[in-house]
Amino acid sequence: MAPKRRTTRLNPGATPTPVTDTHTTTSVTNAQIQAMINEGVTAALAARDATRNGDDSHTSGTGARRPVQVARECTYPDFLKCQPLNFKGTEGVVGLTQWFEKMESVYSISNCTVACQVKFATCTLQGNALTWWNSHVKTTTPEAAHAMPWRTLKKMMTDKYCPRGEIKKLEFEMWNLKVKGTDVVTYSQRFQELALMCDRMFPEEIDQVEKYVGGLPDTIHGSVMATKPKTMQDAIEFATELMDKKINTWAERQADNKRKSDDTARNNQNQQPNKRQNTGRAYAAGNGDRRPYVMT
Incomplete structure (x- = not known):
């Protein structure tokens, strides 16, 4: 909006002189502008991080920080x-x-x-x-x-x-430990117990993983190997999940086979009375067609 002109009343015939408002301007250097931009960017990034991390250390509206609670040492x-x-x-x-x-x-x-x-x-x-x-x-x-x-x-x-002889027995059991049937849970539990006592057998955790996978049954051994587990926890979770799926699939297949077998047996039972009934009718019809032999 253009500044309003202010005129003064003069004698008739005099030429009025326009008067305009003057504004004071302050020059800002490029360095100062860049500093303000940087400050704004920093504040925006801090606000974004606070929102992302769920930080409520600022009180709403005031911008003042709340005191951060330091985790208390365990007594x-x-x-x-x-x-x-x-x-x-x-x-x-x-x-x-x-x-x-x-x-x-x-x-x-x-x-x-x-x-x-x-x-x-x-x-x-x-x-x-x-x-x-x-x-x-x-x-x-x-x-x-x-x-x-x-x-x-x-x-x-x-x-x-744990006497040396007892440890040797445990190490022997560890080397020969394998899953019995499909009981991966019992195998995993015993393996972890033995691993605690036979830690010198496994300098690194990856050595434990390799031994653990080696004791799994053939039905899941290859699948667990394909996942390349890096920790014992990963190996145990993969093996347990795969074995559960195998057991569930086997149970569903058995239930399906039993259902088909029951249906087949039921159909056979329904067909047998019809066969006996038809046989009886055929026999009765055959006897009725016979005529007595008469000598002439």
Whole structure:
């Protein structure tokens, strides 16, 4: 819109002089313009990421950030709430294996830090196992004992509570372990138990995967191999799913064959009375056609 002209009243005959509003302009450099553009782009990207990640750290309308809650470190009471198993040292190989499995599950659920794993785990030892652990602590210091990796503690307890001869038996069982029939679930469970105790047989997880797949039946072995599983979890899931499909297909086929067999038997039963009835009619008709022989 053009600026309005402002005139003043003059004496008759005088020429009016137009007066226009003046505006002050400020020059902006290219660098300042680019900085404003960059700032706007950065703000837009931050808003997009916040929406994508479900970030509600900003209060609506104000733009002020809410304080971000930091995950609280797992405490021993938190650890106990997950109900870890106790170990006395008299439960044998199976009991020790179950203790290992349960402990690792508790670590995951309670978010137990690596620094606290051995410290918390050894608090569940009782009886002979507690005596053994206290003796080990005396040879070092509590700090050094608790600082050892969880894998090291597992090896120490395996060496202590699983005699060398027992381990050899387990390794022999592992090498010869195969699926019995179609029971992949039992095979998978036993394989994992043995793998915990025979970890020296499998330096890498891929070695476990190869041995596991090697024990599967021919009906699914090739299919599981074709999927090229990288982890034990993948291999177990593929094998279980494939075997379930095989069993369901076999059951459906058996049910279909039984249904066809029942239909065939039912049709045969329906046809037999008709045959007897027709035979009787034919016999009666034959007798009626006979005439007595008369001598002439």
